[in-house]
Every structure is written in structure tokens, then in C-alpha cells.
Amino acid sequence: MKNYCFGIDVGGTTVKMGLFKTDGQLLDKWEIPTRTEDGGKAILPDIAAYALAKLVEKNIAREEVAGIGIGVPGPISADGIVPHTANLGWGYKEVTKELSELTGIICRGGNDANVAALGEMWKGAAAGHRSGVMVTLGTGVGGGIIIDGRIIVGAGGAGGEIGHIHVDDNIPGLCGCGNQGCLEQVASANGVVRLAKWIRETDKQETVLDLDTMTAKDIWDAVKDGDAFACKVAERFGAYLGLALANIASTVDPEVFVIGGGMSKAGPVVLDYIKKYYIKYTFRTCRDAEFVLATLGNDAGIYGSAKLVIEE
């Protein structure tokens, strides 16, 4: 019986690893450094060595392992090929094929934002739902679309790239993707700071915020304290993100939206501003979609990666 599996979440600094029962029970988790030098050639051998060592430690035979799921930062095709991943040092890499050869265990791969969404759908905030959209509000805006329990990967791996939905022609500057007007520019943690400074150009209302040093957390703290300027920033944030999610609803009509990432730690007030505008813009049959905060935090990736190798 194949009762065990691994969930691996590869980041630019550390690799998070989890050993699971196939019913979703997390038995053990740990981190190893991501060795990006020399084109990141040690990353997969390191993962393989630590996974196999964990099996020895736990007295589990390799034949009892259903598979290894691996999430990577960047696009990865349905057959586990990464074209290029700058922050791991990788060029073209057949990730799941190599890891499978190194371990003798079946491997499947996914994009990190997508597998985090799958994790929250499986064992996190959206458990019990069949379809959902996760939005990760961190340094950037990431996303994952899960329909009938499966990730929408996309023809070129761009499924769920909702940070690059175009929301406003007038947003100053260019997004990292090269386009202008992306959601990420106004709805990520960096984005709300940028948004506040942009609004400040024409709105000189008194505020407790120090416009030079403020962080996203400072802005949400000020919102909770009733700072009128900060509340205007939150309204604009909510309008942009609520609009983007309404338009996603008219496309895939999910049961639930999961809001995660560092900025979601500001709590339910973030949902309130998003929902206000979501309801304004969305098609009427989509108005009852649930909005929930992510619950798995940094473990979402290992849960979702593990789910990649577990059949329904």
C-alpha cells in the first residue's frame, strides 16, 4: 500500500519539505537551504537525499511512497519541465524526470502559487470546496485557479497569473512583467505603498502615515485606527482587487476566493474592502461566492505539492 507521499516547496532561499500520509496528515516537516550556485545543480540531488534519508529514519520502504510533489517558483509545464527559473539558477530543466530518476519515486510538479492554492483547497481555508481561486498578496500578487480539484495550469503555464490582470491605464510606472496597469502594481504589499504615494500626489489630507517609510502593515494599521487617508487607499485597493476578482468570476465562477500572503495578516478588514467592490462589479449569480483568509500560511505549498501525487 502506498500510504505516504512528499510535498516539496522550492523557494529561492530554502526548500520546505513535508512527509505526509496520503489522507493528508502531515507527519513531519523540515527545511533545507536552496543551493543556487553552479546553475542550481545541487537543488534536486539535495531534495532527493533528504527525502530518501527521511524514509530510512521513519522506517518507510520506498514502495510505500505514492509520489513526490514539487512546487517551483515560476512556470512549469504539465509534464514537469521548467523553461528557466532565474532565482534558482536553473535554465531548461526536466524537474520531475530528474527528481524521479534520483529517487526512484514518481514525481509531479506545479507552480508555487498554484500548488499553494491546491493546498488551501485540500486542507486549508477552502477545504470541502471543489472550485476556488486563491490570491496571494505578498511582494507581488500571485494566484491559483482550482476547478474540480485540479489546477488550471494554462497553455504556457500562465494559469492564475492574476497579478498581471490589467486594471487601470493610469497607474504610473511599469510592472516587472513589462506591461503597464497590472493589478500587482496596486494590490501587492509593495503595490499598496505605491498606490498610497500615487494618491498622495493629489490628496494632501492629514494622515498618521509617514509617506517615506510606510509599509503595507502601517497602512492597514492606520485603516484600523480610522485614518481617513489610509481608508482611501484601502478603498482603491479594494476597488482594483474586487474588480479583478469579479471578472475572474465571470470567467470561471468559483465557489470560494481564498486571500493569502503576507498582507492577508491584516485580517478580515482586507476581505471587507475587497468584497465591497466585488459585489458591485460581479455578475449576479456570482455574488454569493465565499471570501476566506488562507489558514495554512507557509505550509500551503507543501500541502498542495503533496496533493499533486494523490489521486481523488
Add this chain to the structure above:
Amino acid sequence: MKNYCFGIDVGGTTVKMGLFKTDGQLLDKWEIPTRTEDGGKAILPDIAAYALAKLVEKNIAREEVAGIGIGVPGPISADGIVPHTANLGWGYKEVTKELSELTGIICRGGNDANVAALGEMWKGAAAGHRSGVMVTLGTGVGGGIIIDGRIIVGAGGAGGEIGHIHVDDNIPGLCGCGNQGCLEQVASANGVVRLAKWIRETDKQETVLDLDTMTAKDIWDAVKDGDAFACKVAERFGAYLGLALANIASTVDPEVFVIGGGMSKAGPVVLDYIKKYYIKYTFRTCRDAEFVLATLGNDAGIYGSAKLVIEE
């Protein structure tokens, strides 16, 4: 061997019916009137009677039929239940269950725009692709999202309701859905006429168009003749639809976009205006998505309905 199936496309005036081989060969097609009186109670019995009569005519045993697929105008759940369909007279109706009881044949149902998309993916303009988005530019703007060969139905049947993507706060008037600023208001056949009149409020450039009587066809004919005002209308149309499709690409990243419906008969010039703005707004890995004109015309619905009952 179950070598045959039916594809049924229920419209407000006529029901289109097709008898197919399960390899996709259309053997026969015909139409019957949609009898909407008395709550549309005759519609399903009429369909059943004509389907069974066709089997007798063709000397096909009921046991040789894999199933009946039926497309209906409006939302229908994954298990074939219609909550309400105004233009057929139906209230709550268990469509596939009733039709199955009437015929003794397995039935599956789908929304008409979604099954048209499935038809174009199967045997039409997008044959050979695994994922695609179809946009129907008719009286309204309909749509269907097909991923890995399956329709994205949505939690409440609103998958592919892309006519209700919000594109501009400033569009005058309300959409039929009750919202303001929907794509349908500026990109359907009626919508481009509305768009032309709206632009005319501030743009008095000479034009061959009669603003009181013009149709969408008149506008596209004028575009082809180089009429500068008509070309401005086409640019705005392209900007709205190109933006909406770019944002859909950042969500589901399809291989291909299929443009159909009455207005697509204006030809490749329609695609040119859409693609110009799609490429401006879309995430870079989505820029290579194909754009094609629908090829099945009014038969897309019967093809897609038939596909509902054919396993891969």
C-alpha cells in the same frame, strides 16, 4: 456497440437536432419548432418523439445510442437542472432526468454558449486544441471556457459569462444583467451600435454611417471602406474586447480564442482589431495565443451537445 448519439440545441424559436456517429460524423440534422406555451411542457416530449422517430427511420436500435446531449439557453447545473429559463417558459426543470425518462437514453446538458464552444473545440475552428475560449458576438456577448476538453461550468453556471466582464465605469446605461459597464454593452452586435452612438456624442467627424439606422454590419462595412469614424468605433470595440480577453488569458491561459456569432461574419478584420489590443494588454507568455473565426456557424450547438455524451 454504442456508435450513435444525438446533439440537441434548444433555442427560443426552434430546436436544432443532430444525429451523429460517436466519431463526430454528422449523419442527419433537422429543426423542430420550440413550443413554449403552457410553461414549455411540450419541448422535451417533442424532442424525445423526434429523436426516437429518427432511430426508427434509420433502423438504429436504442441500445446503439451512447446518449443525448442537450444545450439550453441559460444556466444549467452539472447534474442537468435548470432553475428557470424565461424564453422557454420553463420554471425549475430537471432537464436531463426528464429527457432520459422520456427516451430511455442517458442525457447530459449544458448551457448553449458553453456547448457551442465545446463544438468548435471538437470539430470546428479550434479542433486539435485542448484548451480554448469561445466568444459569441451576437445580440449579446456569450462565451464558453474549455480546459482539457471540458467545459468550465462554474459553481452557479456562470462559467464563461464573459459578456458581463466589467470593462469601463463610463459606459452609459445599464446592462440587461443590472450592472453597469459590461463588455456586452459595447462588444455585441447591439453593443457596437450603442458604442458608435456614444462616441458620436463628442466626435462629429464625417461618416457614411446613418447614426439612426446603422447596424453592426453597416459599421464593419464602413470600416472595410476606410471610414475614419467607423474605424474609431472598431478601435474602441477592439480595446474593450482585447482587454477582456487578455484578462481571461491571465486567468486560464488558453491555447486559442474562437470568435463566433453573427458579428464574426464581418471576417478577419474583427480579429485584427481584437488582437491589436489583446497583445497590448496581455501577460507576455500569453501573447502567442491563436485567434480564429468560428467555422461551425449554427451547427456548433449540436456538435457540442453531442460531445457532452462522448467520452474521450
